[in-house]
Every structure is written in C-alpha cells, then in structure tokens.
Amino acid sequence: MLIRGAEIHGHGPADLRIEGGIITAIGHFEPRAGEPVIKAQGGALLPGLHDHHLHLAALAVREASIVCGPPDVTNRDALFEAFGASGEGWLRGVGFCESLLDGMLPDAAFLDTLAPHRPLRIQHRTGRMWLLNSMALAKLLEGAAPPPGLERLNGRYTGRLFDEDRWLQQALGSAPPDLAITSSRLAAFGVTGLTDMSPRNDPSIARHFAQQIETGALKQSLVLAGALSLAEAEPVNWRVGFAKLHLHENALPDFDETCAWIASAHDQGRGVAVHCVTEVELVFTLALFEAAGIPRAFGRGDRIEHASIVPPDLARRMAELHLSACVQPGFVAQHGDRYLAQVEPCHQPDLYRLRSLQQAGVPLAGGSDAPYGETDPWAAMRAAVQRRTRRGIAFTPDEALSPEQALALYLADPLDLRRQRHIAVGGQADLCLLDRPWRQARERLSAQDVRITIASGRVVHQRIDQPPRERLTRTEPAAA
Numbered sequence: 001m002l003i004r005g006a007e008i009h010g011h012g013p014a015d016l017r018i019e020g021g022i023i024t025a026i027g028h029f030e031p032r033a034g035e036p037v038i039k040a041q042g043g044a045l046l047p048g049l050h051d052h053h054l055h056l057a058a059l060a061v062r063e064a065s066i067v068c069g070p071p072d073v074t075n076r077d078a079l080f081e082a083f084g085a086s087g088e089g090w091l092r093g094v095g096f097c098e099s100l101l102d103g104m105l106p107d108a109a110f111l112d113t114l115a116p117h118r119p120l121r122i123q124h125r126t127g128r129m130w131l132l133n134s135m136a137l138a139k140l141l142e143g144a145a146p147p148p149g150l151e152r153l154n155g156r157y158t159g160r161l162f163d164e165d166r167w168l169q170q171a172l173g174s175a176p177p178d179l180a181i182t183s184s185r186l187a188a189f190g191v192t193g194l195t196d197m198s199p200r201n202d203p204s205i206a207r208h209f210a211q212q213i214e215t216g217a218l219k220q221s222l223v224l225a226g227a228l229s230l231a232e233a234e235p236v237n238w239r240v241g242f243a244k245l246h247l248h249e250n251a252l253p254d255f256d257e258t259c260a261w262i263a264s265a266h267d268q269g270r271g272v273a274v275h276c277v278t279e280v281e282l283v284f285t286l287a288l289f290e291a292a293g294i295p296r297a298f299g300r301g302d303r304i305e306h307a308s309i310v311p312p313d314l315a316r317r318m319a320e321l322h323l324s325a326c327v328q329p330g331f332v333a334q335h336g337d338r339y340l341a342q343v344e345p346c347h348q349p350d351l352y353r354l355r356s357l358q359q360a361g362v363p364l365a366g367g368s369d370a371p372y373g374e375t376d377p378w379a380a381m382r383a384a385v386q387r388r389t390r391r392g393i394a395f396t397p398d399e400a401l402s403p404e405q406a407l408a409l410y411l412a413d414p415l416d417l418r419r420q421r422h423i424a425v426g427g428q429a430d431l432c433l434l435d436r437p438w439r440q441a442r443e444r445l446s447a448q449d450v451r452i453t454i455a456s457g458r459v460v461h462q463r464i465d466q467p468p469r470e471r472l473t474r475t476e477p478a479a480a
Helices: 056-062 076-082 108-114 134-142 165-172 180-187 203-215 228-232 255-267 279-292 312-320 330-342 345-350 355-360 377-386 403-408 438-444
Strands: 002-008 012-019 022-027 035-039 044-047 049-054 091-096 120-124 129-132 150-153 156-162 191-196 221-226 239-246 272-275 303-305 324-327 364-366 416-420 431-434 450-455 458-462 473-476
Touching (some): 044 438, 056 180, 056 191, 108 120, 108 129, 108 156, 120 134, 134 156, 134 165, 180 191, 180 458, 191 450, 221 228, 255 279, 272 279, 279 312, 377 403
Parallel strands (some): 002 035, 049 191, 191 221, 221 239, 239 272, 303 324
Antiparallel strands (some): 002 012, 035 473, 044 431, 120 129, 450 458
C-alpha cells in the first residue's frame, strides 16, 4: 500500500509505503503495479491514536444498555421514559446519577416502579455500584449466595450491590461480549491501540480478547493491564501491561501487603498502575512507592490512573518518584459543571490538572475511562485545549494544553508513558490519515476530520465522502 502526498507527522510532505503491516519507506515514489494507493491530498498522517485507559468489555456491553444519566437523561420523568418500552427479559441501565432523583439513591422498591414486570439492574455512573429491583434480586439469589457487597438493612436487601462485578457476572452466567461494533466505532476516531485497565483482567479474559483479535472482531492492538496472574498467560497477539491496583479511600488495603504486591509486579518486569481519584488515595499511593522503591533495572516506570485531585506538593512528589499519569481531560467538559457546583472553590484548582503536572515533570497520557467517559479522543483533546464545561464556563484555564500537547497524550508509548510513538521506517503501520493538514486540524480537533485508519497495515476504517460516494483507496497500474 502506498500513501501519496501526505503531511507525515515528524517528516513533512512525503509518500509512505506499507508492506506486510510494516512501514518500509518514506520519501517520494511511483506506485507499483497492482499496488493499492491512497491519495492523501496534503492531509496530515499521524501515528494511530492510543486510548491508554478504558474497559473494553464494559464498553461493549454498554452498547446494548439503556443510558439513564446525564447528559441524555437529566430528570425523574426522563428516567421513567427511558424504561418505558415494552419487552421481555433483563433490562440493563448505565450511567445513573443521584441528581436525577434530587440526590436520592434508589432501592429495589423504587426500581420496581421503573420496571415492575422485568428484572432490572442499573449501574451507577462511578461503575462501583449496581442497583437491582426486586425481580432481579430474586433471580440472582436463586442460584448464588449473597455476597458481602449486597447491602442489607433491617434484615432486608436494599438492592444496592457494591464492588461485586465478578459475583454478578457469575450469578448471571454471562459470557464476555463480542467487541466488533465497539472496535469499529473506536477505529472511526483514528484509534489503533487500546489499553484495557480492568483490575480483574486475568488469563481467562485474556483468552477471550485473544480470540476476538484472531477473528478480526478486535481491530486495535491491545495492551492488557490487570491482575498479577496475567503474567501466566500467553500473549500471542496482545501485550502484558501494568499491574492494576484499584484503591478505595474508605477501605484502603494493608500497607505492607500492598508493598509486597508492588514488589511482585516489579519482579515480573511490569509497571504498577494505581487508581487515584481522591487526595487520600494519592497520598497512600505515593507512600507505597516510596516504601517499595523502584529497581534500577526497571525502565518502564509506574503510573497514576486519573490523578483526579493533585495538590502542587503531591505533583512534585510524583515527579520525584518518576511516576507518570494517565489523565482523562474530557472529564472537565463532561462533568465540569457538577464539579463547580459541588466542589469547594479552594479545591477546584487541584482537579484534573494537565499543564502544571507536565511542568512539574510528570509525563502524561490520555485515556477515556470508557464506558465511564466518552470514547472520542478528539473531544478529549478539545477539552484539554479549551478547559470549558458543557455550559461554556472556563474551568482552571491555566491548566490548558496546546493542540500539539493534547495530541501527544494519545501518542505515548502504552508501556512507557515517558516515550512518544513516531512514524518511522521499520515501525508497525498504525496510522491515522486526516482530510486536512495539521495547521487546520489543530484548530478543530474533530473526529470528523479522520479519513482513514490503518491498524497493522490494514485499513480498518475508511470514510465514504458525500458527494461523491467514493472510496478513498484504489489500485493503480504500473507507472509508465
């Protein structure tokens, strides 16, 4: 395959040839006989984007779920309307927020009014809680003992299930979902690589992902973070990523045992990624890394997931410990109005920092946290540059990045956030072709500009222009 007349990231105007999934030449060439040709017409050719933090299985399941939270559903009436369609079998809702019910967290009795004749489960927007109606409770407890996370008050189950995803999956007897639709939608954004950050990822789920890659359902290259047991799997068509530690401020793990767990991950040659959404969780994490230490031979480093609240002194400590951070810049646009309303003004400057983390010496990468965040990396880049809420209110504008810095969040090496991926001869052909040069694209940062996405040398997304409805690739005869 030959891409002609592109503005190649890091090279300037040139052609690029792909053979066997590898970039074999960058320069100025004539097409070979029978060679597929893409006329870039001066469009920017970027390295394929990488989403450094998402939850693939949950995202795929969300595609078949009822959205029951902002911005799609914003009040009680809209919530009832969302569940008004007739049908049979289980109902699954996602994204519930208490603001719909004036701060009330519903119980099974309330959910019975939403779906009186069907089992219903709704996931809270945080992803840590499920809300079950009475029929769902009864069906689940028919074949499974109640777990510790199933809330019980005055001898009765409330229907609120905390941090028990694995129990729920087993009780439902559900199999991991097909990823084809989700993968195609990500490819349309120019995404060619994914890091699944689910802490329970183990050899079993790894086999499912491997099968999805083998069949072509999952088109992106995959890095799997997760449990220590992932090191026992055979990563034939995926890579073992960070060991994931998911902290909960109200139930922090034993300090010494966690230090030993970090040491075990380092012994496997893996970095450690720690979920930190509160200041307490970050302080605890920094103390862990200070105590556990980082072996001299360990080159890939550890990282903080989300870094939701980072006071300046903790940013400096992160840099001193050579930690990176995977951030979600889109959260300011998605949830900034709620932050402004609910977070005390003195703490707002510490929320979802970007520029000040970079200035402190903390390498950054971008992730969606999908399905708990929006999947479009271009929308996240705009959010990083504009730092405005949905209502257009400026949110800590001093933390804004340039368009180039925002793009760089999605070009980081998924196994070492301190490094950037580049387009180079000999490299894997993971590419994103835009329909305009970067000087124009940087002003828009829009997914609508993505013309073609190439993953491992294969076209996995190709826009059809209107008018005319014409594919953008064609095969050319040999040059005269």
